[in-house]
Amino acid sequence: MQRFAFAIVAALPFLTAPAQASQALAQAKACMSCHQVAKKVVGPAFQDVAKKYKGDAKAEAHIVEVIKVGSKGVWGALPMARQSQVNDAEAVTLAKWILSL
Numbered sequence: 001m002q003r004f005a006f007a008i009v010a011a012l013p014f015l016t017a018p019a020q021a022s023q024a025l026a027q028a029k030a031c032m033s034c035h036q037v038a039k040k041v042v043g044p045a046f047q048d049v050a051k052k053y054k055g056d057a058k059a060e061a062h063i064v065e066v067i068k069v070g071s072k073g074v075w076g077a078l079p080m081a082r083q084s085q086v087n088d089a090e091a092v093t094l095a096k097w098i099l100s101l
Contacts (some may be wrong), residue, residue, distance in 0.1 A: 029082075067094060
């Protein structure tokens, strides 16, 4: 029982600050080289992505796909290259975070 309680306490920072953890992941995976939270850089601001897909039940899967495969022509002429440094679980975490903004 003590181990279980310790595991819960150890996990609390991750359960209470998912946005912070996801922004740190975005920084670690170099997403912030082309995107920022609130302003367009090379690619769209993450808040603009969230706004575009708000209410879309397929948005999370779509964003995961874009991260893993890349995209072309959605936000302008510059394509987004596939992000091979991001694994499947990280892509889901990033997509959820982006949509939460």
